[in-house]
Amino acid sequence: MWAQMSNRDELYTQAEEKLNSFLAQQYRRKTPERYEVLRIICSIDDIFTLEQLADRMRAEGKFQVSRSTLFNIIDLFVEARLLIKHNLPGAAHYECCVQDRPYLYLVCTQCGSIHAIRHPQMEKVIATVKSRKITICQRVLYLNGTCKRCEMANRKERNKRQNSNHISEQV
Ligand SMILES: [Zn+2]
DSSP: OOGGGOOHHHHHHHHHHHHHHHHHHTTOOOOHHHHHHHHHHHHOOSOEEHHHHHHHHHHHTSOOOOHHHHHHHHHHHHHTTSEEEEOOSSSOEEEEOOSOOOEEEEEETTTOOEEEEOOHHHHHHHHHOOOSSOOOOOOEEEEEEOOHHHHHHHHHHHHHHHHHHHHHHHO
16 A cells, blocks of 8 residues: 555655654653654555454564553654554554644444555645635545445355245245
8 A cells, every 4th residue: 555655764754854844833842652652653555453453463572561651652644644543343553643634544434444546636636625714734535335246155154034925935
């Protein structure tokens, strides 16, 4: 996903600058944990849950931050607009959004799966949207639906019900 964001160091430098100015504005401390988590987030090329991030941190074995500390850091990053928080059915999912671009997603409302899409035409349209009512600071668009896997499972379930009705009618 988003192959053009391959330069991870450049991404981290941008993220670091954003975090520096956010912390300075808010008179908050530059703790090493915050920067370590930021570095890991910048290396993840996908949408992730808090659980997956904690696993990644454990695997890298760099910082043993508690779950509540990690949660607070993630919250701070959402506030600083370094992360997008996707409120999906089930667990909340997060995604690095350091580089400004429209974020377009296809969401299955049944299982909560989410897929980012890139659509140049849609990007152009979103870029032209202006409103007097709000100042747009993040361009995130969700298209809700039913994914193929859920559709197939639903069809199977329907067929099963129809068959059992049919059998009971025959009896
Ligand atoms: Zn689904």
